[in-house]
Amino acid sequence: MSTKITSLHRQASDLNVADAHFANEIRRRVPWMLFSVLAGIVMIWIGQAYEGVLSQKVQLIFFIPMIVYMSDSIGTETLALFVRELALKRLSLKHVFLKEVLVGFSLGLASGIPLGLFGYVWLRDVTLSITIAITLIINGVIAVLIGMLLPIIFVKLGKDPALGTDEITTAISDNLSMVVYLLVATFMLFG
Numbered sequence: 001m002s003t004k005i006t007s008l009h010r011q012a013s014d015l016n017v018a019d020a021h022f023a024n025e026i027r028r029r030v031p032w033m034l035f036s037v038l039a040g041i042v043m044i045w046i047g048q049a050y051e052g053v054l055s056q057k058v059q060l061i062f063f064i065p066m067i068v069y070m071s072d073s074i075g076t077e078t079l080a081l082f083v084r085e086l087a088l089k090r091l092s093l094k095h096v097f098l099k100e101v102l103v104g105f106s107l108g109l110a111s112g113i114p115l116g117l118f119g120y121v122w123l124r125d126v127t128l129s130i131t132i133a134i135t136l137i138i139n140g141v142i143a144v145l146i147g148m149l150l151p152i153i154f155v156k157l158g159k160d161p162a163l164g165t166d167e168i169t170t171a172i173s174d175n176l177s178m179v180v181y182l183l184v185a186t187f188m189l190f191g
Contacts, residue, residue: 108137
């Protein structure tokens with residue numbers, strides 16, 4: 001029994017950033033940073049796969065950082081809320097699921113319409129503006145789904161959802177948001 005308590009105490013102290021040893025923090029965090037580097041490489045390959053679309057409509061490139069940023073922002077916020085709820089043991093997935101999907105849709109709409117309008121005012125391209133708005137709406141829903149599911153998966157696997165889920169959420173959200181944007185653009189502008 002005392003061995004089990006000692007082990008639990010050691011695990012809890014490993015999670016305490018303030019008391020953790022520098023080398024332990026680096027060892028815990030570097031793999032996730034390397035994962036992020038790999039995710040960035042995948043984004044480069046995605047861009048290369050859509051080189052033809054991007055070269056035909058260069059203006060699409062201008063909005064990639066904002067599309068990726070807004071999608072990541074929505075997903076990261078959902079992730080933080082879910083990790084907190086899991087830590088407090090207050091999570092009822094049935095109650096929260098539909099609400100969060102509606103939140104993701106609404107946040108996508110709230111960011112997609114102004115960015116689409118900006119695109120129209122700046123470039124006078126209705127189709128590009130609609131592409132941006134549709135993309136952010138879709139990505140808002142995808143981002144909240146990722147932000148909800150990853151911490152739950154980590155808990156089910158017995159892993160700490162506070163460590164690694166942010167990097168994975170960011171990687172998946174960034175890559176999917178770019179794919180969705182380029183797919184919507186391909187369909188809207190060239191389909």
